[in-house]
Amino acid sequence: MTSRIGVVTFPGTLDDRDSLRAARIAGAEAVPLWHRDKDLKQVDAVVLAGGFSYGDYLRAGAISRFSPVMETIIEQAKAGLPVLGICNGFQILTESHLLPGAMLRNNHLHFICRDQKLRVENAETAWTADYSAGQEISVPLKNIDGRYVADERTLDELEAEGRVAFRYLDGNPNGSLRDIAGITNAAGNVVGLMPHPEHAVEPLIGTGRTDGLGFFTSILKKLVSA
Amino acid sequence: MTIKTLDTVKHAGGTPEAEQPWKDLGLKEDEYARIREILGRRPTGAELAMYSVMWSEHCSYKSSKVHLRQFGEKAPASDAMLVGIGENAGVVDVGQGYAVTFKVESHNHPSYIEPYQGAATGVGGIVRDILAMGARPVAVVDPLRFGAADHPDTKRVLPGVVAGIGGYGNCLGLPNIGGEVVFDACYQGNPLVNAGCIGVMRHEDIHLAKASGPGNKVILYGARTGGDGIGGVSVLASETFESTGPAKRPAVQVGDPFQEKLLIECTLEIFGEKLVAGIQDLGGAGLSCATSELASAGSGGMRVELDTVPLRDATLSPEEILMSESQERMCAVVEPDKVARFMEICEKWDVIATVIGEVTEGDRLEIFWHGEQIVDVPPRSVAHDGPVYHRPYARPEWQDALQADDASKLPRPATAAELREQVLKLVASPNQASKAWITDQYDRFVQGNTVLAQPEDAGMVRIDEESNLGVAMATDGNGRYAKLDPYAGAQLALAEAYRNVAASGAKPLAVSDCLNFGSPEDPGVMWQFAEATRGLADGCLRLGTPVTGGNVSLYNQTGETAIHPTPVVAVLGVIDDVSRRTPIAFEEEGQLLYLLGDTREEFGGSAWSQVVHNHLGGLPPAVDLDREKLLGEILISASRDGMIDAAHDLSDGGLIQAVTESCLRGGKGARLVVPDGLDTFTFLFSESAGRAVVAVPRSEELRFTDMCGARGLPVTRIGVVDGEEIEVQGEFGIALGELRTAHEATIPGLLA
């Protein structure tokens, strides 16, 4: 049976259709989830997609965090449900305290959209197993609140435990501390990053690279072997 | 708030002599008289508000109408046209059952006053126009013009405008796939902020702004109504009302892109369940426009209870509610048995929806305020029977002198070193420099269908994932050319957009335009307008690409000085298989570079004349639309049959500008050889139209040149993709690194 990957739509989510498409391209059954439903429709993994949920008003991710669907996701993520937060999804994960730290306005204060080189630092999470540690990939980055911050102790802890999952290469695009582009929780099932792997899954589209497909194939393999 | 006298229809009938502020509302004496004649009495305050705003230049096109008619009269026969001029936006058939709607609009004046909100609400407005046709918006474009790049006010206006377009468009999830950024002192006090949108639907989903079927409900949904953009009507309010609430009405509208995103998704779901009989977005003139247009496109009868409109500001008078330009609102006509489901979908998306009235048997638009009738008009008289001006126009006296001031007399570079220096100066000049600092503030990847975006010749999005069907769009306009000759200038804008689309591999299908001009009360400006529209209509006929809609923006001037006449033209094209698209990048070493078309000594209005000599004079490049068509056919065939790997159209800045962009994009250099019969200067800087440069794999060389030869298109081998520099053989070379720095540092240097 094919694995079911759910993608949540909040009011203002933008990249839900893209994430569903990426899951399909990787071979999953893609399942739309709705913010008002606590029911996760028996999905095996969840993607919190990019966008501007609730307009990013107040703070990015701050309002979505309190939605019914997040109640279930927070509970199940703690019990091991694989969750990938992309961009706004990453912001929701930090606001939900499933991942430490917070996301602030880019240090240059502008929205930035570009092809971004990353290093996969941790290839053992549920979402990165198809990469190798140290592998360099390029995927689109697009956000205005992408500057990752956390206190020194948290940062040291993340480093020590290998929980910095992705780092920016060739120039830090937003002032993120220690060039952090994405992190994982200790168990490796919850991963968040600012760049958009779901925009790099088809050779013709976007930057023309498919470096992001690995996120979706990683989780599929993991689910099949589980 | 205590109502002194509600100016009801009855009251108006009994007080024919009451003074009315028609003058302050911008109406002319004869226009006011006509309103009285139409109604057979004096208008009520609410009626006066509606007529004055709907008969304004902005809404009625009273100065431009007589000229715009040519777009219909001279429209080329086109099988693609599904909905023509007159609706919110035109619709064209792109095959496989898909239809595409697209349009460009201006938000110039608001963007000068409040750059961020002005530009943001400009995007919001055009997106609702596209949505109202039944289409899912799939991309936006933003042709922009600012004052001199180094002027302090440009530093205020440009970042605000760009942030506003990005802030709004990014939040809607619409990839920004194209546009323009032009600097010229003539736009100093009057930037041009044009915004375009493309939408896609199935043929059967086309919706029209029409209220038919008596008994059908009129539903207003989206944001609450506030006092936005009704400065003028406060005159009225203060006449008939004693207001104790906030008297101030905001001069600018503030947009809420999040609300608009909900409006889009909600509306698409409503379309999906076929719940609407007619639909109209609320833009300029708000409810006045929506109700009168919906009613007059149907059988005419509509009754509205204005006091049911959800308000953000409880002190608004009925006149103000009718004129409010609050953003993010739509108006739908829904059969009674579908209202419940309609409301459910709105609730799902947290969108406020209210039944404000219904379609009636008669042919009058009747509006009530707490049970009292305040409007009783034939809707057509409001929406369509506005005044039509035949404004006088005359070729300006200075036109001859301007054209006589020939750019070919300008001193040319004498040495290779001077040529080299001028190339660097050209590619670094604000108009020719990389606009990445701006376009990187726009999301071009969202929706996952972007095939080409900035800095490609045209933006291109896939519209069908199975078949790879796609559409492309380019917008162009050259105010300098149009100033020298508005007829030719409009055609050159059309030709350039057409060429850009063809260079990307898509077949040009249809045109939208945004005509930005000075005051129509100036006969010289009116002549420019007349010439430009004539040029565009003639050009579209020749190229076989009908104008499907557009927008006119007049009064673009500072004091007595008008901007350059600036017709901005958007061309929409279709490509059967986006995998066949042609990018601009030179990527493969050894590929051969061919120049298509004829190069003449044409420097009037050129970038070179501006950058090196700060000169504007002479004649713009000659227009040959048959040649453009042929060039387009060759580019499309070559793309379809895999004969070329890259193509870049030649326009402002000439060949060297195009080659620089293609080399930088691909990260590869080029060795260029000046063809026989051309001097290096002309070869590099001429702006002759109807040209493109292509990169041909060696294996395709014969096939490609044979095709050009057989079709009669001049084709000249000018070099090869090679190395780390652009070398003009026997003259000079410039390393890519140096070119890149020159090209990319300018805009951040000015604005960051």
Place this chain on the structure above:
Amino acid sequence: MARVVVDVMLKPEILDPQGQAVQRALPRLGFDGIADVRQGKRFELEVAEPVDAAALARIHEMAETFLANTVIEDFIVKVEEA
């Protein structure tokens, strides 16, 4: 060193989508009884010199021309006790 605070709020007649979004979220979070929310900006300026009338006048001008966009925003300047 003195602290001067400039509070910048959207004019009352201007739509405040941020404040509205916050307000709409409150009942869902179990906070009732908030009739309206407006969101604005707060600038905290650390001023090197003593804040006399002249300095205040300059800060006022700064607020008017730069910190606030008076087309859509109102502002107030307050000196805070150090």
Place this chain on the structure above:
Amino acid sequence: MARVVVDVMLKPEILDPQGQAVQRALPRLGFDGIADVRQGKRFELEVAEPVDAAALARIHEMAETFLANTVIEDFIVKVEEA
């Protein structure tokens, strides 16, 4: 109707690029003598009921869990005279 204000500022140790951008621009605009600028948010809440201790406690909780992200921000709650 009472007004309660919640001021939310980035914690001092967190880089505040918006405040810095303002500060950097000031000398160019001819305003000197401002040693530091921090930019934060100001929420004006219109409260329907009287603001007693219980109401204040609830607003405090709202600020802590929602209006501010205490990982990066500090806040204060103030009742303004009506």
